[in-house]
Amino acid sequence: MLSNTTRPRPVLTVTAIFLGAVLTTLQGRLFSMALPDLRGQFGLDVLEAAWLGTALNGAQLVTMPVVPWLAMVMGPTRVLVAPSMLLGLATLLIPAFAQNYPMLLVLHSIVGLCLGIYLPLTISLALRNLQPQFWLMVMAAYSLRVSTGMDAGVGVSGFFVEEISWHWVYWTASIVAPVIALLTWKAIPLTPVERDKWHQVDWGGMVLFSSGLVLIFIGLESAERLGWWDSGLVVSALAGGGVLFSSAVVRAVITKGTKFGDLVGLQNWNVRICMVIACLFGVLMTPTSLLIPTFLQEIGSLKPLQISTATFIAFGAYLASIPLAIFLARRIEARLLLILGLTVIAIVAWMGGFINHGWRTDQFVSMLMFQALGESLMLIGLIAAFVTNINPQHTVALGAYIPIARVLTPVVAGTVMSTWLRMAGDTSRTSLRLYLQAGDPAVVENLSNMGFTGIAHVLTREALVLAHISGFHLVFWVSVLALVLATLLRSSPPNPITPPVAALEKA
Secondary structure (H helix, E strand, O other): OOOOOOOOOHHHHHHHHHHHHHHHHHHHHHHHHHHHHHHHHHOOOHHHHHHHHHHHHHOHHHHOOOHHHHHHHHOHHHHHHHHHHHHHHHHHHHHHHOOOHHHHHHHHHHHHHHHOOOHHHHHHHHHHHOOHHHHHHHHHHHHHHHHHHHHHHHHHHHHHHHHHOOOHHHHHHHHHHHHHHHHHHHHOOOOOOOHHHHHHOOHHHHHHHHHHHHHHHHHHHOHHHHOHHHOHHHHHHHHHHHHHHHHHHHHHHHOOOOOOOOHHHHOOHHHHHHHHHHHHHHHHOHHHHHHHHHHHHHOOOOOHHHHHHHHHHHHHHHHHHHHHHHHHHOOOOHHHHHHHHHHHHHHHHHHHHHOOOOOOHHHHHHHHHHHHHHHHHHHHHHHHHHHHHOOHHHHHHHHOOHHHHHHHHHHHHHHHHHHHHHHHHHHHHHHHHOOOOOOOHHHHHHHHHHHHHHHHHHHHHHHHHHHHHHHHHHHHHHHHHHHHHHHOOOOOOOOOOOOOHHHHHHO
């Protein structure tokens, strides 16, 4: 009954790894949205609670770069099963240590380490276990995990906290993770450990690379709340992380033989361009992941469960757009699909320049739907462009750098956007005050009607609206930059995913 399978089972394999991919994104979103309530349950101040998020997300950068190599040497079954069981145990224990802060930090770090194993293996194992005619559906399903976690996660988190219990923010993983372990055990046969490769591994390069990424993450993720360059921790983390990461890259360049972090995977022009666009995606998705939810929360005074109406619209629209994205991907080149998606996102960002304080979920519906469509087209086009240009022999080397786009830059995007909103809000508030001249009849009239508190409230509200408009402007210009980069992509080589150039010319 519990014995390891003797033959590969592709359907179970794909189910297991996609459950892991969705769980990774969903768990992070559940935690971040529930953090204000969790802070009360754990008895923590704002900074202490924030460090739990740093531990959860930063720990993923320890395991994600090395997972492709571990899977090659030890086999994917060993890499997936044990960490999945540990993940289930750690999330089960977190509520029991609600009043023990050091233990909470340890357990959240363990959760992060375990979550880091799923994403690096998802696409490679899925493509290896399915026929080429199903690859586009695999890519679409993989892209869906972003919307499932970021959009649907808002409503799910609010439902858990307000309607059931905050414990389920963690207990969801306690149930799903053992299921992933069981599916993996019954789907992928154990393979012998390649001991020769184990002894040849570049341990020094791994330590330098992962340590550098983690320190850079800590510096960037905590920069906004600690005051950027006014914080010695931020400066030390960024400087130290930069030195360690640079040392790892230089070591990979000058070292002969087996080395970690080899740049050979980035030698392809299209792969480099796709990597940069993937790093920009963190900013491009902020309309649904950050800007609209925070607008509804701050201007509309809505709770996460109320905001979920908007995020579920985005999730539903994303789900509905997938068949169209697959249909187009079978008929046009991946780079054209990418350009089309980026164009839609740019239009949505332009529309965001016309919002006002009266906007609520109903007014955002069209933007949410078009943003979901743009993200769907862009992600499927981007993933297809990646896959069709990667040399299979370079996947392990390239896998060390993929976490930069999957974990590091989305967090950087959130920090940058939060800083941008704060600075734009301060600037807008200062500018608006210039219109409030003492003795002005309009000011005197409003002062008598609303009082100082009322005028201050209106001033703050309009400054927040202008800050969010500025945020949409930032997304617009980043999407323009991504569009310029996408036009520099060359045609992909012949592949079983997207139509060849010759076929397009004949059509």
